[in-house]
Structures are given as C-alpha cells and as structure tokens.
Amino acid sequence: MKKKINSIDIINAVSDACIECACILNKSTYNYIKEAINSERNETAKYVINELISNADIAKQEQIPICQDTGMVLCFVELGINIDLDKPIKDSINKGISKGYIEGYLRKSIVKDPFNRINTNDNTPGIVYIEQNETDILKINIMLKGFGSENMSFVKMLNPSILKDDVTKIISEEICKRAHNACPPIFVGIGIGGTIDFASVLSKKALLRPAGQKNADENYAEMENNILKYVNKSNIGPAGYTGDTTALSVAIEAYPTHIASLPVAVTIQCHAFRHKEIIL
Structure with a gap:
C-alpha cells in the first residue's frame, strides 16, 4: 500500500522552509563561518567574519531576512515510487513558495519573462528537479539562491x-x-x-x-x-x-x-x- 501525502502538507512544509531559510542560517553553515575565525590571520577579515555572524544572529532573533536578496527557490526532490500524491509535486511546491514569500514578507524577486521584467509578485515559479527512488519517502532539499x-x-x-x-x-x-x-x-x-x-x-x-x-x-x-x-x-x-x-x-x-x-x-x-x- 502506498503512503499518501496530501498537497497541503507539502505546501505548508515548503512555505515554512522558505521563511526559515531566509531568516535563519542552518547550523552547519553558521558554524563553518564561525570556525573560519580560528584560521584567519587578518584582523580586518576577522572583523568582517564577526559582522557576518552578528548579522545572522540578529536575523534569527528578529525573524528578518539575513540578506535583502531572498533569492530564487531551487528544490531538489527525491520522490519515492511508493508515495501517492493528490496533486502534482511541482504545483504543490510552487504554492508553498508563494505562501512562504507572501506570509513571510520576503522580497519577491522573480520576473515572468527575462525581457519584459514584470514581477510575478510571489517569487514563483521556483526551479524543481525530481529524481525517483524505490522508497515511500519524499525528500525536498530547498535552496534560496541569491543572484x-x-x-x-x-x-x-x-x-x-x-x-x-x-x-x-x-x-x-x-x-x-x-x-x-x-x-x-x-x-x-x-x-x-x-x-x-x-x-x-x-x-x-x-x-x-x-x-x-x-x-x-x-x-x-x-x-x-x-x-x-x-x-x-x-x-x-x-x-x-x-x-x-x-x-x-x-x-x-x-x-x-x-x-x-x-x-x-x-x-x-x-x-x-x-x-x-x-x-x-
């Protein structure tokens, strides 16, 4: 029997992830930046790294974006064949992106066409890559890529x-x-x-x-x-x-x-x- 995943669960998970990513550096990235101070010999460079850490801390505490460029959303999806979806996965992901960027008051940076430059007003569409495997697990790796x-x-x-x-x-x-x-x-x-x-x-x-x-x-x-x-x-x-x-x-x-x-x-x-x- 296939595991059923409702589109609303995907939408909410993607929405929450977009808001979290925009405002909170994941632990590994944060620690990697912090640890760089130990090997840095230049005092100016150390000052800059400390400022980056301080910026990340403030963004997390105040729940505001780490950077004004909240990026274009890329999703790498691993979709198990033993999953039953009620809606196409790309549709659910894009609805989640839209929800996250609107409700999180994140900057909308995506334009409908490379030349007419009219904003889509919800940061969609994202870019979605899908790979299938023989599991009943849906894994979505979300990246907010600044330009x-x-x-x-x-x-x-x-x-x-x-x-x-x-x-x-x-x-x-x-x-x-x-x-x-x-x-x-x-x-x-x-x-x-x-x-x-x-x-x-x-x-x-x-x-x-x-x-x-x-x-x-x-x-x-x-x-x-x-x-x-x-x-x-x-x-x-x-x-x-x-x-x-x-x-x-x-x-x-x-x-x-x-x-x-x-x-x-x-x-x-x-x-x-x-x-x-x-x-x-």
Whole structure:
C-alpha cells in the first residue's frame, strides 16, 4: 500500500522552509563561518567574519531576512515510487513558495519573462528537479539562491584531452576573478561531466553536500582541496577586504560524459548559504 501525502502538507512544509531559510542560517553553515575565525590571520577579515555572524544572529532573533536578496527557490526532490500524491509535486511546491514569500514578507524577486521584467509578485515559479527512488519517502532539499553570487557562476566546455591539473588551475583562476563580487567567503559547487545543462545542475547539487565533506573519490577530493587552497591564497578575503578566508568549502560532483567534451560548471554561493531539507 502506498503512503499518501496530501498537497497541503507539502505546501505548508515548503512555505515554512522558505521563511526559515531566509531568516535563519542552518547550523552547519553558521558554524563553518564561525570556525573560519580560528584560521584567519587578518584582523580586518576577522572583523568582517564577526559582522557576518552578528548579522545572522540578529536575523534569527528578529525573524528578518539575513540578506535583502531572498533569492530564487531551487528544490531538489527525491520522490519515492511508493508515495501517492493528490496533486502534482511541482504545483504543490510552487504554492508553498508563494505562501512562504507572501506570509513571510520576503522580497519577491522573480520576473515572468527575462525581457519584459514584470514581477510575478510571489517569487514563483521556483526551479524543481525530481529524481525517483524505490522508497515511500519524499525528500525536498530547498535552496534560496541569491543572484549576486549566481551572476559570478560560470560554465566551461573544455577539451577532453586536458589534464586534471590544468582543469584545477582554470577553475581556480576563474573563481578568483569573480569571488570579490560574490559576497565572500564563498561556498563553491562544481559539476564535471554530463552535458552543459547537467553540469550546472551537478554544481548546485554539490553545494548541498555538508560543508567540508569531501568527495568519496580521492581524485576529486584532491581537486577540491587544491582549488580551496588556491582560492584562499588569493588574499581576496571576507567581503573582499583581504584575508585568508575567501572560500569556505569546495565540493565537486561528477557524471559520465561524451568522449568529445569535458563540461565544467561552477556555482558560486555567497556566505549566506540558505538551504533546508524537508522529509515527509
């Protein structure tokens, strides 16, 4: 017998998550920023990190957004085939986004068309990716993606004959060109493989891995470590005021790809990394 999940439960869960994400940094992100002070040698950088922590504390206490850009909502859905839904999952998620942004008085930043720029007035639609599995569990990973850092993200279609060390250098150098405009310290998600579009999806999924958790493949774990070291040697620092802490975490997700290409996508996420996992 399939487990029934009503749309109203999804709507309310998504709504609550949007409001919570906008106002409360999840514990792992908060702690990661806080711990950065211990390895930071630059006094100005330490001051900036303390200001970021103070900002997060005030946002939580007063239930106001951490940042004025409350983002575009991305949802990575894991949908068990042993679940019976009474409404399409995307419809329920978008109703939840609308409810959360209206009731939470969050800034509505989504426009109906890239050129007419008319606001939808409820921050919908969100972007929803769905994967199925053989469970009776519905899992929704919600991310509120601000676009200051999103605008600094990039894609490279590289020659498949390129060496791994050269890929590491290309990614690292490109991040350093952009990081100061992305409200550092940043989190970096990297997707390698697939197609140009799927590499971008992978880069977002990489961000959802717990901060600091390395790729299980030692080759990619080494790349993550080398990119993180390179970026933190740039002396860009928190808010671009110099320092050791330009990036907090680098995560790579890889996927099979075509013999003729090597797609690489990099999503840059600012320090206000707002995300939450819902399980129903």
